[in-house]
Amino acid sequence: MILLAATPIGNLGDASARLRETLASATVIAAEDTRHTAQLLRLLEIEARPELVALHDHNEHDRAATLVERAKHEDIVLVSDAGMPTVSDPGFRVVQLAAEAGVQVSAIPGPSAVITALAVSGLPTDRFAFEGFLPRKAGERSRLLRELAGERRTLVFFEAPSRLATSLADLADAFGADRPAAVCRELTKMYEEVKRGGLGELTEWARAGVRGEIVVVVGGATASAASPEAALAEVLERVAAGDRLKDVTREVAEASGLSSKELYAAALAAKRA
Incomplete structure (x- = not known):
C-alpha cells in the first residue's frame, strides 16, 4: 500500500507512537527531502535504515508511477518535511495514480498546520x-x-x-x-x-x-448590503480591467446577494449605452 505519514510541524514530541513504529519498520520511505527525513529518524532514535527515495515537486510527475508500481508488492511510506503529505506538499500525484490502479492508500493522522x-x-x-x-x-x-x-x-x-x-x-x-x-x-x-x-x-x-x-x-465575509448601483459599478470596473463579464457578474452577485441574471443584464445595458 501507499501509507501517508504525518510528521511533526515543529515539536518532535508530537510524533505519535504509530508514526515511530511505522518509520522503524519501513523498508522504503518516499520523502520530500531525504536529508530532512534522515535527520528525523535520528532524532526519533530509529536505528533502521530504510531506502529513502526523493519525492518532491520537481520529480513527482516522473516518479509517481514507479512508486505506485512498487506499492503493488511492498509498502511505501510517504512523508513530507512537516505535516500531512499532499496538503501543499508532494504526494497528490502518487495518491491519484494509486487510486486509479486500485492500490490501497491509507494514512497515519497527525499534526496539521x-x-x-x-x-x-x-x-x-x-x-x-x-x-x-x-x-x-x-x-x-x-x-x-x-x-x-x-x-x-x-x-x-x-x-x-x-x-x-x-x-x-x-x-x-x-x-x-x-x-x-x-x-x-x-x-x-x-x-x-x-x-x-x-x-x-x-x-x-x-x-x-x-x-x-x-x-x-x-474570517469569512458577512452578508453584503451593497446597492445594485455599487455592484454594477464594480462589475463595469472589473470588465474594463479585462475580466470576463460572465465571471465578474457571478462573483459580485454572490458577494452582494443580488441576482446574477439581473446584474448581467444591467451590465450589458450599461455597455450598450
Whole structure:
C-alpha cells in the first residue's frame, strides 16, 4: 500500500507512537527531502535504515508511477518535511495514480498546520476553506482575492515570511482593512505566536518583519448590503480591467446577494449605452 505519514510541524514530541513504529519498520520511505527525513529518524532514535527515495515537486510527475508500481508488492511510506503529505506538499500525484490502479492508500493522522492554526485563531471553525499559498504574481493574486472576497467561510492560507506584509496588504485591499484575521507563526514551536486583529492592523505589524513558518487565517465575509448601483459599478470596473463579464457578474452577485441574471443584464445595458 501507499501509507501517508504525518510528521511533526515543529515539536518532535508530537510524533505519535504509530508514526515511530511505522518509520522503524519501513523498508522504503518516499520523502520530500531525504536529508530532512534522515535527520528525523535520528532524532526519533530509529536505528533502521530504510531506502529513502526523493519525492518532491520537481520529480513527482516522473516518479509517481514507479512508486505506485512498487506499492503493488511492498509498502511505501510517504512523508513530507512537516505535516500531512499532499496538503501543499508532494504526494497528490502518487495518491491519484494509486487510486486509479486500485492500490490501497491509507494514512497515519497527525499534526496539521492548517487545523492547528484554525483552532487557535479565534475565528469560526464550523466552515472553512484552505487556499494554500497565494499566487506570487501580483495580478494573479489580485484576481484570486477578488474572487474570494465574498466567501462566507473562514479562509486559511500559507505564506512565506518575506511575502507576508505584501499579501496581508492585498488581502486588506480585497476584503477590507477591518476583516478579522490571525497570523499564526511557528506553531507548536518554542516561539509560537498568534497575532490577531483586522487585516489593516496586521499589515502594519508585519511590515516590521516576521520570521518563521506562517499560516494566515481570515474570517469569512458577512452578508453584503451593497446597492445594485455599487455592484454594477464594480462589475463595469472589473470588465474594463479585462475580466470576463460572465465571471465578474457571478462573483459580485454572490458577494452582494443580488441576482446574477439581473446584474448581467444591467451590465450589458450599461455597455450598450
